[in-house]
Amino acid sequence: MKVKDLEKVLKQSPIVAELFKTLSHPKRLQILCFLSMQEHTVGELEQMTQCSQSQVSQFLKSLESEGLVSKIIDGKFRRYQLKDQKIKKLMNALYEIYCQ
Structure with missing residues (x-):
């Protein structure tokens, strides 16, 4: 590892640690996994994760405040999607x- 790379690791490690803290809850991890495949509504995520609507909404609010997901308002429905391609790459990895 080069010194330059070491500096990047030192700089990024707190950011990555926060991300892993967010991913540490199984249901948040599931939501991100499902969103890495396609956009979903709260109702769809509720069925997929077997959580209540209020739990899913709470998880999404947390993920949104962390900058990991964003919502698209489509009439009555709010669809959620991953906000950052890095998260999609991580979820795919x-x-x-x-899972394979």
Whole structure:
């Protein structure tokens, strides 16, 4: 590892640690995994995660405040999507490692 790379690791490690803290809850991790595949409504995520509507909404609010997801308002429905392609890459990598 080069000194330049070491500096990047030192700079980014607190950011990545916060991300992993967010991912540490199984239901938040599931939501991000499902959103990495496509956009979903709260109702869809509720069925997929087997959580209540209020729990899913609370998880989404947390993920939105962390900058991981964004919502699209479409008439009555709010669809959620991943906000950052880095998160999609991470979720895809986790899926490949642990789910295949």
